[in-house]
Amino acid sequence: MTLITTNTGMTMKTRDKILLSSLELFNDKGERNITTNHIAAHLAISPGNLYYHFRNKSDIIYEIFQEYEKLVDYYLDIPEDRPITLEDMTFYLESVFDGLWSYRFFHRDLEYLLDSDPRLRQDYREFTNRCLAAINRIFAKLADAGIIQPQPEDLRSAMSLNVWLVITNWMAFLKTAHAAEEPASLSLTELKQGIYQVLTLEVPYLTPEYRERVLALREKYRPTLPEAQGVSGVEA
Amino acid sequence: MTLITTNTGMTMKTRDKILLSSLELFNDKGERNITTNHIAAHLAISPGNLYYHFRNKSDIIYEIFQEYEKLVDYYLDIPEDRPITLEDMTFYLESVFDGLWSYRFFHRDLEYLLDSDPRLRQDYREFTNRCLAAINRIFAKLADAGIIQPQPEDLRSAMSLNVWLVITNWMAFLKTAHAAEEPASLSLTELKQGIYQVLTLEVPYLTPEYRERVLALREKYRPTLPEAQGVSGVEA
DNA sequence: GACTGCCTAGAGTATATACTCTAATAATAG
DNA sequence: CTATTATTAGAGTATATACTCTAGGCAGTC
Numbered sequence A, B: 001m002t003l004i005t006t007n008t009g010m011t012m013k014t015r016d017k018i019l020l021s022s023l024e025l026f027n028d029k030g031e032r033n034i035t036t037n038h039i040a041a042h043l044a045i046s047p048g049n050l051y052y053h054f055r056n057k058s059d060i061i062y063e064i065f066q067e068y069e070k071l072v073d074y075y076l077d078i079p080e081d082r083p084i085t086l087e088d089m090t091f092y093l094e095s096v097f098d099g100l101w102s103y104r105f106f107h108r109d110l111e112y113l114l115d116s117d118p119r120l121r122q123d124y125r126e127f128t129n130r131c132l133a134a135i136n137r138i139f140a141k142l143a144d145a146g147i148i149q150p151q152p153e154d155l156r157s158a159m160s161l162n163v164w165l166v167i168t169n170w171m172a173f174l175k176t177a178h179a180a181e182e183p184a185s186l187s188l189t190e191l192k193q194g195i196y197q198v199l200t201l202e203v204p205y206l207t208p209e210y211r212e213r214v215l216a217l218r219e220k221y222r223p224t225l226p227e228a229q230g231v232s233g234v235e236a
Numbered sequence C: 001g002a003c004t005g006c007c008t009a010g011a012g013t014a015t016a017t018a019c020t021c022t023a024a025t026a027a028t029a030g
Numbered sequence D: 001c002t003a004t005t006a007t008t009a010g011a012g013t014a015t016a017t018a019c020t021c022t023a024g025g026c027a028g029t030c
Helices: A014-029 A036-043 A047-053 A057-075 A086-102 A104-108 A110-116 A118-144 A153-177 A188-205 A208-219 B014-029 B036-043 B047-053 B057-075 B086-102 B104-108 B110-116 B118-144 B153-177 B188-205 B208-219
Strands: none
Touching: A014 A036, A014 A047, A014 A057, A014 A104, A036 A047, A036 A057, A057 A086, A057 A104, A057 A118, A086 A104, A086 A118, A086 A153, A086 A188, A086 A208, A104 A110, A104 A153, A110 A118, A110 B153, A118 A153, A118 B153, A153 A188, A153 B110, A153 B118, A153 B153, A153 B188, A188 A208, A188 B153, A188 B188, B014 B036, B014 B047, B014 B057, B014 B104, B036 B047, B036 B057, B057 B086, B057 B104, B057 B118, B086 B104, B086 B118, B086 B153, B086 B188, B086 B208, B104 B110, B104 B153, B110 B118, B118 B153, B153 B188, B188 B208
């Protein structure tokens, strides 16, 4: 068994190296552009070796998805026993966008991936529902905490869905809004402007007591330069 | 020159047949799953014939995009000389979602398409900016008409961007929210629930005079059954 | 009827993709 | 040490994909 040493001093099995490299390559070049042969070549292992560990490409993707799922589920574990704070909300937003970044290839080719793997389709559906439920619960607890005004259930559900749509589509928007290929330019700063967009959804519902604090928080994520955005300086 | 007869009694050149069939196949099966050979076979013409009319697959896609662009630009032509009405807004929303439906393959593989064709990337970027500007202008005129409360420019921009994100991601959400492959199940009704989501964004900004009318309009697009949605009946 | 310009068929091709198969090498258990 | 199991290399393959090339048909024109 070949082991490599990571920067943490831990050793890693070939199987894990495949998962790690696949994720890295998928994120960088897009799942569509990365074949199993590419992955093997990148790791300097043989195709046969790769196929010893995974039956096919779908299985690799499925396992990466399960990691992603686990990560998000872990972060979106809303406490039942105590009220929610602004710091909690910030943490949720930051975590979700970090996860989105780490597994950004996934949403890019989502429809194709779901079409090719029924397991994934089923799991992703349930994953979406859990996320929507979590967002819903966060809204409910934000209202309990007096941060936003309480809203009827159906409005809250529709709002949650909008939050989900903004979050999952933000990365794609950034990528398509860029003029050329500047991989490094998709920075953390730009990513976090997604938080600005999400908080924009909350603005009209803020209570007078918290309004200024949330607006100040939102301000921290405001797009700084008009260059990359393409929204601000737009002409008819 | 081979001509076919359409249901309008008009004749169509091979070139146009290729564009039409490509769009149909892309929408049905996804661009990724449709090769130039598939398109030729579907039309019962030879690959050589197809390549006589188009240099490559990218050129076909690029021309389809230009049709899409033209259509949306046509519908999003905001009148300068008169105030906007609720009927106008409904028309804009219906038109945009109809366009989204007719060219739905496009947003599905957007990132890959833009990566493969610099022309398309550039044009799409400008298209996005025009759409965002149009949404922005609609909001401004809705405020002028006393339908929504006026908002500062930066909030309006952020709201416009959120509207854009919801609109462009709605179809993808529907597709991924479905359990199995039921092509016919993606009905007009479900599509138009996207309008419900967009109007949800406007709800908190409605003026008292128009509030009830817009809420009633929104109600017409509300998801009727909880089955396909996956949002309503969600449990923690 | 011959010439010309558009259009079409259909065989063919270079490359890529996902994956298989066999044999050999390490690791581990007894 | 030996038997077994786990891992790996690397050549190979069936199929697909995007596209090319040559030959020819068909319509109009003189």
